[in-house]
Amino acid sequence: MLRAVFLVAAGAVLVGLGVVSIVTAGGTPTAPAPRVADRSSPAPVEATTPARPAGRARTAHPERVPFEPTSVAFVDTSGRDTAAVDRVRTLADGVLELPPDPARMGWWEGGSSAGAPYGSVVLAGHLDSRELGVGFSALMSELDVGEQVVVTDDDQLMTYVVTDRFLQPSTSVAALAALFSDRGAARLVLLTCGGTYDQEAGAYSDNLVVEARPVGRPRAR
Amino acid sequence: MHIVRTLTAVTLATAVTALSAPTLTAAAEPAAASSVYLVQGVTGSSWSLSVDGEEVAEAEAKEVLGPYDWPAGTHTVTATDGDGEEVTATVEVSAGESLDVVLHRPVDPTGAPLFTTFENDLAPVKDGSGRLTVAHTAAAPPADIRVDGDVLLADVASAEEITTVVPTGVYPVDIVPTATEGPVVMGPVDLEVAEGALTRVFAIGVAADQTMDAVVQVLPLPKTDASAPTSVPAGDGSLASGSGTAPGAWLLAVGAVLLVVGGRRLRRP
Numbered sequence: 120m121l122r123a124v125f126l127v128a129a130g131a132v133l134v135g136l137g138v139v140s141i142v143t144a145g146g147t148p149t150a151p152a153p154r155v156a157d158r159s160s161p162a163p164v165e166a167t168t169p170a171r172p173a174g175r176a177r178t179a180h181p182e183r184v185p186f187e188p189t190s191v192a193f194v195d196t197s198g199r200d201t202a203a204v205d206r207v208r209t210l211a212d213g214v215l216e217l218p219p220d221p222a223r224m225g226w227w228e229g230g231s232s233a234g235a236p237y238g239s240v241v242l243a244g245h246l247d248s249r250e251l252g253v254g255f256s257a258l259m260s261e262l263d264v265g266e267q268v269v270v271t272d273d274d275q276l277m278t279y280v281v282t283d284r285f286l287q288p289s290t291s292v293a294a295l296a297a298l299f300s301d302r303g304a305a306r307l308v309l310l311t312c313g314g315t316y317d318q319e320a321g322a323y324s325d326n327l328v329v330e331a332r333p334v335g336r337p338r339a340r
Numbered sequence: 341m342h343i344v345r346t347l348t349a350v351t352l353a354t355a356v357t358a359l360s361a362p363t364l365t366a367a368a369e370p371a372a373a374s375s376v377y378l379v380q381g382v383t384g385s386s387w388s389l390s391v392d393g394e395e396v397a398e399a400e401a402k403e404v405l406g407p408y409d410w411p412a413g414t415h416t417v418t419a420t421d422g423d424g425e426e427v428t429a430t431v432e433v434s435a436g437e438s439l440d441v442v443l444h445r446p447v448d449p450t451g452a453p454l455f456t457t458f459e460n461d462l463a464p465v466k467d468g469s470g471r472l473t474v475a476h477t478a479a480a481p482p483a484d485i486r487v488d489g490d491v492l493l494a495d496v497a498s499a500e501e502i503t504t505v506v507p508t509g510v511y512p513v514d515i516v517p518t519a520t521e522g523p524v525v526m527g528p529v530d531l532e533v534a535e536g537a538l539t540r541v542f543a544i545g546v547a548a549d550q551t552m553d554a555v556v557q558v559l560p561l562p563k564t565d566a567s568a569p570t571s572v573p574a575g576d577g578s579l580a581s582g583s584g585t586a587p588g589a590w591l592l593a594v595g596a597v598l599l600v601v602g603g604r605r606l607r608r609p
């Protein structure tokens with residue numbers, strides 16, 4: 120009787136173990152069988168996405184880039200007076216070229232651009248012309264310290280505030296050189312003629328000089 | 341450990357590219373051929389660079405390769421490192437264009453490097469000056485470039501550049517996060533701005549690791565004359581103040597106008 124019980128118990132255990140093993144085998148994840156090479160999918164060694172365009176660099180704050188002036192305005196004179204500005208150069212004899220029309224000013228191309236970090240932005244114009252009349256530059260004698268001069272091109276604007284106005288003998292070359300320097304602090308230098316006119320020499324005794332300091336940076340108009 | 345490069349006497353090594361600076365007139369035409377440079381701007385790494393499927397060079401950090409004359413059109417640049425990482429992009433080139441193609445880190449230093457193109461402004465520059473372009477190609481926030489502690493160029497962000505024109509010379513330059521006094525992320529270093537040239541500075545590296553550095557590239561430019569004038573004759577005396585004859589001329593002119601106007605009035609019925 121005990122043997123029968125043992126056998127039954129043993130059998131039950133074996134059956135139980137068998138059930139467990141079958142259940143376990145069904146639940147345990149087994150390693151998948153190695154795949155046969157599948158030709159329908161590409162070998163994973165080449166990039167499958169097409170190359171995208173490289174980004175193009177942007178200019179940070181383009182409104183701040185130093186610019187060549189095309190217009191100048193005296194803000195605080197009796198009318199808000201404006202003149203177009205042409206690019207001018209030093210001629211072979213050392214004379215600064217000026218626009219023949221005294222209604223226009225010249226920007227010296229050897230000087231700094233408006234908003235440049237160093238040096239003089241030089242604008243000059245005829246005081247007068249027998250044929251064409253009184254120049255825009257005649258207004259320079261009205262510019263007082265603290266008044267504004269605004270220089271623009273199509274997109275940008277730069278403001279200066281007058282710091283000084285004086286006459287300088289027109290033969291004083293060394294002093295002129297200092298005004299034209301590209302190495303000093305950034306400033307605006309306006310030039311025309313002044314003083315008395317010497318008929319014999321055919322020249323004015325002085326240059327009228329207005330200096331102005333930049334206010335901030337160039338900005339969009 | 342001293343990591344930050346604050347050697348004030350160090351002049352940045354320049355990758356001086358192309359040769360003799362031609363003194364062309366301002367009206368010189370650009371060559372029809374393009375001019376492309378490859379810049380390896382990923383610090384602490386070496387990349388194999390290929391163009392249109394052909395290997396060009398194995399480039400260490402800060403190397404500038406070229407110029408190459410690529411035909412106008414679309415080209416593919418690829419960079420591969422020793423671990424198999426690959427960066428690839430297409431670049432559009434126009435005839436006559438001068439371009440830098442730069443491999444660099446994004447703002448996030450853990451991100452994959454990328455290519456960005458920078459066009460070179462080869463317009464003439466006046467004698468005694470140089471064009472300076474600073475480009476941000478680093479894992480760093482927007483930055484200010486300062487000279488002697490004063491901001492020269494402000495608020496440049498990753499993949500951006502700013503250009504200015506300054507007198508030639510050596511400038512002690514450092515870089516700080518924009519609108520701050522520090523910490524200095526690069527420099528101060530002595531930057532030479534060459535005459536009659538475009539001096540390009542690519543800021544590279546990782547600000548957080550204090551490994552910022554710079555690639556300096558110098559490209560010659562045509563120059564315009566900048567001889568200072570010695571006289572400014574700006575008038576012919578017709579408005580002369582204090583002169584004997586000119587006021588007389590004015591009086592005559594004004595008088596003549598009055599006569600004409602008066603004459604017209606008299607003729608009205």
